[in-house]
Amino acid sequence: MEETISLREIFDTLKKRVALIISIAGAAVAISAIVSYFMLTPTYQSSTQLLVNQSVEEGQIYTQTDVRTNLELINTYNVIITSPRILEPVIDELQIARSVGELRDQINVGSQGDSQVVSISVEDTDPAMAVNIANTIAMVFQRDIVDIMNVDNVSILSSAELGENPSPVSPNPTLNMAIAFVVGLMGAVGLAFLLEFLDNTVKTEDDIEKKLGIPVLGMIATMDTSNTEVKNVSHNRRNKNGSEKFGA
Amino acid sequence: MEVRSLARKKKDNTQISDKQRSLIAYYDPKSPVSEQYRTIRTNIEFASVDNIVKTLMVTSSTPGEGKSTTTANLATVLGQQGKSVLVIDTDMRKPTVHFTFQLPNSSGLTNVITRQLKFDDAVYETSIPNVDVLTSGPIPPNPSELIGSRAMKQLIGELKEAYDYIIFDAPPVRAVADPLILSKYADGVVLVVRSGKTDEEAVKDAVDALKKAEANILGAVLNDVKIKDTSYYYYYSEK
Numbered sequence: 001m002e003e004t005i006s007l008r009e010i011f012d013t014l015k016k017r018v019a020l021i022i023s024i025a026g027a028a029v030a031i032s033a034i035v036s037y038f039m040l041t042p043t044y045q046s047s048t049q050l051l052v053n054q055s056v057e058e059g060q061i062y063t064q065t066d067v068r069t070n071l072e073l074i075n076t077y078n079v080i081i082t083s084p085r086i087l088e089p090v091i092d093e094l095q096i097a098r099s100v101g102e103l104r105d106q107i108n109v110g111s112q113g114d115s116q117v118v119s120i121s122v123e124d125t126d127p128a129m130a131v132n133i134a135n136t137i138a139m140v141f142q143r144d145i146v147d148i149m150n151v152d153n154v155s156i157l158s159s160a161e162l163g164e165n166p167s168p169v170s171p172n173p174t175l176n177m178a179i180a181f182v183v184g185l186m187g188a189v190g191l192a193f194l195l196e197f198l199d200n201t202v203k204t205e206d207d208i209e210k211k212l213g214i215p216v217l218g219m220i221a222t223m224d225t226s227n228t229e230v231k232n233v234s235h236n237r238r239n240k241n242g243s244e245k246f247g248a
Numbered sequence: 249m250e251v252r253s254l255a256r257k258k259k260d261n262t263q264i265s266d267k268q269r270s271l272i273a274y275y276d277p278k279s280p281v282s283e284q285y286r287t288i289r290t291n292i293e294f295a296s297v298d299n300i301v302k303t304l305m306v307t308s309s310t311p312g313e314g315k316s317t318t319t320a321n322l323a324t325v326l327g328q329q330g331k332s333v334l335v336i337d338t339d340m341r342k343p344t345v346h347f348t349f350q351l352p353n354s355s356g357l358t359n360v361i362t363r364q365l366k367f368d369d370a371v372y373e374t375s376i377p378n379v380d381v382l383t384s385g386p387i388p389p390n391p392s393e394l395i396g397s398r399a400m401k402q403l404i405g406e407l408k409e410a411y412d413y414i415i416f417d418a419p420p421v422r423a424v425a426d427p428l429i430l431s432k433y434a435d436g437v438v439l440v441v442r443s444g445k446t447d448e449e450a451v452k453d454a455v456d457a458l459k460k461a462e463a464n465i466l467g468a469v470l471n472d473v474k475i476k477d478t479s480y481y482y483y484y485s486e487k
Contacts, residue, residue, distance in 0.1 A: 200447060200448050200449070201443075201444050201445055201446055201447055201448065202441050202443060202444075202446050202447075202448055202451055202470070203443050203444050204443070204470075205470060207448065208441060208451070208468045208470065211448055211452070212448075212451055212452055212455050212468070213455075214439065214455060214465050214467050214468055215291075215295075215466070215467035215468070216467055216468050216469075216470055217287075217288045217291040217292060217295075217438060217466060217467040217468065217469050218284055218285070218287045218288035218291060218469055218470070219284060219443075219469075219470040219471075219473045220281060220284050220285070220288075220314070220318070220469065220470070220471045220472065220473065221280060221281055221284065221472075221473050221474075222472050222473065222474055
């Protein structure tokens with residue numbers, strides 16, 4: 001099977017199935033739009049920031065070591081924040097029917113670079129609830145860390161606030177549709193080539209002459225007889241006298 | 249109008265019916281398609297330089313590729329050339345020739361082979377110049393045997409004397425053995441292939457089968473080719 005595929009053939013294949021390709025890509029975009037807008041519940045995110053800082057007593061110099069200690073503490077705090085020790089009181093406080101695991105999945109804790117700031121971001125389907133959870137976690141953490149680690153070095157830097165018109169973080173319909181369009185387009189192009197490859201019907205004179213080795217006597221074009229005039233045709237039996245006619 | 253509605257509606261004269269479409273070489277001899285049939289006619293004449301082709305078998309690999317249309321139009325263009333042509337419907341399983349030529353099929357080839365009718369009483373003269381048609385006749389239980397019979401051989405022998413060309417409209421090769429038996433009587437075989445519909449494999453099988461039967465394949469007619477613009481064919485004729 002030595003087959004060379006020219007650019008022209010590729011182009012022709014795509015041109016032949018352009019309707020298929022466009023419709024598949026369009027359908028993919030439409031489906032993703034429907035799913036994004038009507039089926040997925042939007043989630044909202046809100047976050048609060050904590051500053052981890054050893055309270056320095058007067059007269060003491062704030063050293064490099066203290067900073068490093070604080071930084072190392074942050075990693076510990078990140079784990080503590082998502083532990084049941086903190087989350088259970090939060091659940092009690094908010095009186096929500098959620099397990100610790102469910103709540104943990106909503107929370108994302110991270111510190112920004114080497115700063116001493118820990119940010120807690122919470123995602124929830126209800127923007128007000130997201131704000132509440134974030135603030136409660138910050139509050140409970142600040143309150144309980146004193147017991148847990150015998151330190152009091154956490155202060156709330158900024159609390160979460162409910163904006164006027166909160167916009168959901170997910171889904172992102174535009175992005176989803178763009179992705180669906182690209183994927184749909186790729187799939188459709190692939191399908192077009194697959195169909196072309198699987199279609200082994202005879203199409204041209206060359207197919208017959210090269211592959212079957214018999215000459216082509218002629219080609220009949222698809223008949224388009226929209227403007228042909230009609231004559232009547234009649235027949236008769238040869239050996240009958242008179243004319244027994246079978247009209248058209 | 250109430251009375252008229254019971255009668256068959258008269259055809260709109262600008263529209264051509266499916267039946268008439270299949271006889272385009274007769275209804276519209278100036279059309280590019282008719283010209284293409286004339287090209288096929290010429291090529292068949294060239295193909296029969298070495299051994300005279302008087303009996304032609306038109307077949308295909310699968311049903312519905314346009315055998316009957318090709319047969320009818322080929323007969324028409326041969327007739328228009330002044331050659332006497334007889335079309336025989338040898339597809340005794342699914343005869344179609346009588347539809348194409350708008351004939352009754354109460355009697356025909358089967359009656360002639362079984363000696364119930366004389367050929368002269370069974371054949372139709374059509375209004376297409378020089379073209380006679382013998383329809384298949386009633387569908388027999390044993391088509392292959394009838395086609396392979398001595399009576400059939402004898403009939404073809406006699407008819408060869410009477411006509412310049414005899415064209416068999418045969419069943420498709422892959423369906424039954426009839427066309428392979430028929431090819432014994434045919435000086436040349438024309439294989440109709442419908443573009444974009446027939447599988448290469450199917451055509452290959454048909455060609456192999458015919459070659460095994462030692463048929464003389466003159467070549468293929470590629471039917472239903474999608475040509476975007478055939479209008480330039482009209483350049484020499486007033487439409």
